Amino acid sequence: MRRKYSRRSLIVSRFLIPFSLLAALLAACQPAAATPDVNLALTAAFETAVAQISAPTATPQITDTPVPTATIPRTPPALPGTYQTSMLKPEDLPRTYVTDSCQYIKNKWDSTKAAPGTVVMVVMHHGINKGEASGNDVTVNEHKKIMDSLYEAGFQAINMQQLSDFMYDNASIPQRSVIFIVDDRHFAEYFNDHWRPYFDQWGWSVVNAYIGIDERTDLWAENAALSAEGWVDFQSHGYIHNIPISEGSTDEFIISEMGGAISSIQKYMNKTPIGYTWPGGGFSKRAVEIGPTLGYKLGFTVNERGPVMYNWIPQADAVNDSNPMAIPEVPAGNPLMTLPRYWSTNVLDHIDTVRAIGEEAAAYAEQNKAVELEYYDIVCAPTYGPIP
Numbered sequence: 001m002r003r004k005y006s007r008r009s010l011i012v013s014r015f016l017i018p019f020s021l022l023a024a025l026l027a028a029c030q031p032a033a034a035t036p037d038v039n040l041a042l043t044a045a046f047e048t049a050v051a052q053i054s055a056p057t058a059t060p061q062i063t064d065t066p067v068p069t070a071t072i073p074r075t076p077p078a079l080p081g082t083y084q085t086s087m088l089k090p091e092d093l094p095r096t097y098v099t100d101s102c103q104y105i106k107n108k109w110d111s112t113k114a115a116p117g118t119v120v121m122v123v124m125h126h127g128i129n130k131g132e133a134s135g136n137d138v139t140v141n142e143h144k145k146i147m148d149s150l151y152e153a154g155f156q157a158i159n160m161q162q163l164s165d166f167m168y169d170n171a172s173i174p175q176r177s178v179i180f181i182v183d184d185r186h187f188a189e190y191f192n193d194h195w196r197p198y199f200d201q202w203g204w205s206v207v208n209a210y211i212g213i214d215e216r217t218d219l220w221a222e223n224a225a226l227s228a229e230g231w232v233d234f235q236s237h238g239y240i241h242n243i244p245i246s247e248g249s250t251d252e253f254i255i256s257e258m259g260g261a262i263s264s265i266q267k268y269m270n271k272t273p274i275g276y277t278w279p280g281g282g283f284s285k286r287a288v289e290i291g292p293t294l295g296y297k298l299g300f301t302v303n304e305r306g307p308v309m310y311n312w313i314p315q316a317d318a319v320n321d322s323n324p325m326a327i328p329e330v331p332a333g334n335p336l337m338t339l340p341r342y343w344s345t346n347v348l349d350h351i352d353t354v355r356a357i358g359e360e361a362a363a364y365a366e367q368n369k370a371v372e373l374e375y376y377d378i379v380c381a382p383t384y385g386p387i388p
């Protein structure tokens with residue numbers, strides 16, 4: 001939003017320019033102690049000038065701006081571009097989604113919120129095999145190595161609500177965060193064996209993208225017991241799950257898949273999911289539109305693009321050779337509903353990249369801080385207030 005100057009206030013400004021010059025001259029040859037007198041004299045002259053204009057509507061322009069500097073409209077500086085990096089594939093470009101630049105700058109520099117450069121590695125897990133790994137699974141030893149490596153690199157695990165609050169409002173989370181999303185149904189043993197130790201040691205939670213269709217009530221019961229403990233965060237992964245949503249899916253099917261999963265989790269776990277993991281990685285523009293109307297805040301693909309930051313989500317415009325299996329997210333129109341995920345099998349190769357992207361983004365933000373704050377002061381502060 002841009003402050004508007006009426007023709008009338010421009011007239012007032014014209015009257016005031018000579019007084020500003022006078023102020024500058026006086027200030028230049030007076031010791032500091034004389035300043036209050038100068039201001040008084042200026043105020044009197046200012047009021048005289050205003051009185052000569054029969055323009056009562058001009059008054060608010062004058063009373064809320066100090067004499068004399070702010071009476072000359074300040075031109076807001078051009079805002080810097082989004083942080084770019086060569087550490088991702090060239091087609092996986094960071095997309096922004098906060099359209100209000102004042103709100104973005106306010107959230108970004110609010111000292112009570114996440115520091116610029118706060119980065120989240122979103123990880124997709126499937127099986128963790130006690131024997132040899134196959135397909136998308138990892139072995140128990142690989143899993144341990146992933147967890148230890150992330151911990152040693154300074155990462156901490158967050159849950160879905162924390163990620164949502166961060167992505168929407170830049171709410172405070174650890175500067176290096178990781179969210180583990182385990183797809184599909186598992187026995188409680190899976191969580192007790194492979195995830196509980198990290199909750200006990202470091203307070204790390206894990207998300208389970210659960211399938212809504214009710215086949216085994218005993219399985220629901222043991223997962224519901226984990227949900228009640230709080231550290232396994234159950235979210236949605238479709239209702240029938242085995243038919244991925246595609247551009248050809250009807251609204252009826254989309255609503256039954258996405259809405260059905262909410263109903264099941266509400267029924268068995270007494271909680272309302274806000275994260276939707278697209279079964280089979282399939283989504284459509286229509287499903288991305290419908291999801292938020294059902295209550296979803298975030299959606300997750302199987303596309304490995306990069307980490308995410310506040311107002312920064314790497315996505316592709318089109319199918320491309322660097323990631324030919326990945327459905328492009330940009331045409332679906334809502335980056336928040338199509339967040340990328342790293343496959344657990346590839347996590348170890350990317351920890352350093354994620355850390356470096358966070359550091360680079362923090363440095364880029366720092367470099368642009370003065371310009372953004374000046375822009376905020378001129379354009380935003382009158383309506384958005386000071387940045388906490």
Ligand SMILES: [Zn+2]
Nearest residue numbers: 183184279280
């Ligand atoms: Zn699945």
